Amino acid sequence: MRRRHLLAAAAGALLAPRTGRAQQARRPVVGFLSISSAAAVGPSLLPAFHRGLGEAGYGEGRNVEIRYVWADGSYDRLAALAGELARQRVDVIVAAGGTIAALASKAATPEIPIVGLAGDDPVRLGLVRSINRPGDNFTGVVQLVVASVGKRVELLRELVPDMSVVAFLDNPRRSNASNQVREMREAARALGLEVALIEASDDDALRSALSAARAGAGGLVIAGDPFFFARHALIVALAAQHALPTVYFFKEFVSAGGLISYGSNLADAFHRIGVYTGAILAGARPAELPMAQQTDKLELAVNLGTARTLRLSVPVSILIQADTVIE
Template sequence: MILPAERGPNMRRREFVGVLSGAAAWPLAARAQQPLPVIGVLATASPEANAARLRAFREGLGVAGFVEGQNANIEYRWVEQDSGRMPEVAAQLIDHQVAVIVTAGGTASALAAKAATTSVPIVFGIGGDPVDLGLVASLSQPGGNVTGVTSLNVEVAPKRLELMHELLPSVTVMGLLVSPVVPKYSETTIRLSQAAADAAGLQLHVLRASSEGDFDAVFESVIKLRAGALVIAPDNLFTAHSEQLAALTLAMRCPLFTNFVGSSPPGGLLSYGSSETEYYRLIGAYAARILRGDKPADLPVQRSTKVELIVNLKTAKALGLNVPQTLLARADEIIE
C-alpha cells in the first residue's frame, strides 16, 4: 500500500493524466449520445401524394450534407385534407421539440405553424405573397421566426387560360376551380384569371371546392354551364385527390388544366407552373441552413423562378383531342 506521503512525482503525474483523459472522454461520450436534430414536416394530403415533393426536399437537405436517419431525423405529420386539424398538428410538432418546422401544405399549413409558435423556426413553401398573408415583415428581412420559398403559381394563372385557349380555340366558356380555404390566395387567382379571360373574349365561371365532397357538384356545374374546359388552380386539396378528379374528367369528357399530370391513371391535360423539383429543393436547403444555425429572420424569402409546361398526350388521346405542334414544341415534358 502506498501512503499519501510516499507518492512520488511520477505517480502524481500518472494520476493527473488519467483524470485529464477521463474528463476529455466525457464530452465525447455525451456528444455521441446526443439525439439527432429533428425536422418537423406539416403537410396536407398523404405521403403518396407528396412523394415527388419530399424526394426533392430530401435532395435539398442532402446538398447541405444532411441525410435523413444519419445526421437528421424527419417527423412527418399529415392532416389528410382536414385543414381544421392544422393547429393541433402544429402543436404536436412543437411538443416533439423539433428544430425546425417545414410546412408542405401550402398557405394553410404555413399560417397554422406561425400561429402556433414564435420561437421554433419555420420554413414555408407557398404560392401567395407572404407579406400580404402576414407571414413575414418583408421579403428581404422576414423578421421573427419565419422564412421560406414562394412559387410563381399565382402569377402564372393568366398563362394557364391562354394555353388552354390555344389548345381549344373553339371553346368560349371555361370554368376555374379554386379552394376558398385561404381567401387572399384564391381571390388573387380569380382576379388575374378573369382579366386574362376578358382579354381573350372568354366567359369564365368560378367554381369553389373546400373538400372532396364538393367535386361532384363542381363537375355537374361544369355541364350545366356548358363549359368546354376546366382550369384547376394549384392547391393541395386538388393534388391529394388527383386520381378522383382525373376520373371525373374522363367520365364527363372535360379537358382539365391542372398542376398534376400523372400518366397512370391519366391526369390533367396540361400543367403550367413552378417546377416542384426546384421549389422543394430550395425549401430543403433552407431547412438545412437553419439546422446549421442560421436564423429565419436573416434568411430572405426566396422565389422559385423555374416554370414548366407539361402536356399529357395520354389524356389528350382519351379525350379525342389533337395537341397543336406549336404547343408541343414549347413543352418541357410530354407524357405519352
C-alpha cells in the same frame, strides 16, 4: 443566377459555427407538416426534399429525425397538427403544404424556425417582413401560383379554340382565393370568355363541381390549392370521366393522366426547402435567409395520350414550349 446565389447562401451557412439547437448532443428533430397525404407527396417530392437535406449534410436516420404529420387534405386539422409540433419543441418545422400550412405553423410558434411554401405574397400574408430579409422565424420558397393563372387560361383556349365558357374550380377556404378568381376573370375577359365559377372543399363537392363544369363549360382551369393537390388523382379521374379538357397547376397532375399543366416546379421547391432546412439545422437563422422565388422554374407539361383520348389536337405552339411531353 439568382437561384444559384440563394442556394449558395444557404449552403454557406453550413460553414458557420453550429449554435443554439444544433449544439445539443441529441439528434435534431424536423417536423414535416403537410396538408396533403403521404401517397400524394411521397413518390416524387420527398426524395427532392431529402436530396436538399443531403446536400446540407443531413440524412434521415443518420443525424436527423423527421416526424411526418399529414392533414390528408383537411384544412381543419392543420392548426392542431402545427400546434402539436410546436409543443414537441422540434428544431425546425417544414410547412410543406402551401400557404395554409405556412400560416398555421406561423400561428403555432413565434420561435421555432419554419421553412415553407407560399403561393402568394408572403409579406402581405404576414409570414415575413421582406423577401430578402424575412426578419422573423419563417423563410422558404415563393411560388407564382396566382401569377400563372392567366397563362393557364391561354393554354386551354389554344387547345379548345371554340370554347366560349371556361369553368374555374376554386376552394373558397384558401387564403388567396379572391386573388386567383380575380386573375382568372381578367384573363378570361381578355380572351372573350365567360367564367363559370365552381367551388369545392371536400370530395363530394369535387364530384358535383366537375359534373357541373362538364354541363356548362368547354374546359376547366383548376385553381392552385393544396387540397386540390392532395386530391389530384381523384380530380384527374373525374376530368377523364366527364371528358373535360382541364389545365392544372403542377406537373404531377399530368403525370397522373391530366391533360396539361403550367406552374412552379414543385420538386424543385421541395429541394430548396431541404437545403434551407439543413442550413438552419447547422446554425443559420431564417430571419437572414432570403425567400427563394421560383420565377425561373415555371414549367409546362402536356400529356399527348390524354389529348388523343379527348380528341384534341395539341398545337405546335404549345409543344415547342413544353418542358415535359408524355406520349
